Amino acid sequence: MKKKILTGLLIFVLLFGFIQFFRPEKNWQINVSRNEIFYKKAADPRIVTLLKTSCYDCHSNNTAYPWYNNIAPVSWMISNHIREGKDELNFSNWDLYVPETQHKLLKKIIEEVEEDKMPLGSYLIIHADAKLSDADKELLKFWATDKMVEIENSTK
Numbered sequence: 282m283k284k285k286i287l288t289g290l291l292i293f294v295l296l297f298g299f300i301q302f303f304r305p306e307k308n309w310q311i312n313v314s315r316n317e318i319f320y321k322k323a324a325d326p327r328i329v330t331l332l333k334t335s336c337y338d339c340h341s342n343n344t345a346y347p348w349y350n351n352i353a354p355v356s357w358m359i360s361n362h363i364r365e366g367k368d369e370l371n372f373s374n375w376d377l378y379v380p381e382t383q384h385k386l387l388k389k390i391i392e393e394v395e396e397d398k399m400p401l402g403s404y405l406i407i408h409a410d411a412k413l414s415d416a417d418k419e420l421l422k423f424w425a426t427d428k429m430v431e432i433e434n435s436t437k
């Protein structure tokens with residue numbers, strides 16, 4: 282019995298050690314992206330801070346990694362969230378989207394925030410500062426609506 286437990290433990294330790302060799306590439310870009318949403322056009326600093334604090338870890342080319350990102354399989358989960366998040370919306374590549382896409386994304390941002398779907402729940406457990414207050418949500422909705430109107434007027 283004792284031997285079985287020890288063997289099991291040994292296998293676990295070996296496996297855990299082995300998977301540590303598989304490190305996902307980091308989502309990190311040294312230069313500021315020229316296509317970033319705020320690169321050419323300044324916005325209310327509260328909005329900049331809000332998006333950077335609550336959304337940029339998964340929706341930009343720069344993630345502020347927590348220490349436990351060095352541990353597999355947590356690192357794999359984080360990497361997946363970033364890949365899927367960036368696929369849908371990447372603020373670092375904002376200017377590369379055509380206006381119609383930008384408009385759609387802004388609408389989705391409003392929806393996701395209204396329905397409390399973003400930031401992801403699993404992320405908020407650890408990043409309490411990323412949680413949006415009612416005032417944050419209003420500010421974000423106001424900014425997104427304003428930007429949508431701007432796009433509508435420029436594509437008329």
Ligand code: HEC
Binds near residue numbers: 332336389390400401
């Ligand atoms: C921990 C990572 C993470 C954070 C932080 C995060 N998101 Fe996401 N986001 C995702 C992932 C993963 C997806 C794609 C899968 C999904 O829709 O759940 C996504 C999808 C989206 C989509 C597209 C939804 C759709 O149905 O097309 C929008 C819009 C979005 N996020 C907005 C935001 C905004 C705004 C914030 C900040 C307030 C934010 N996200 C914070 C991970 C994140």
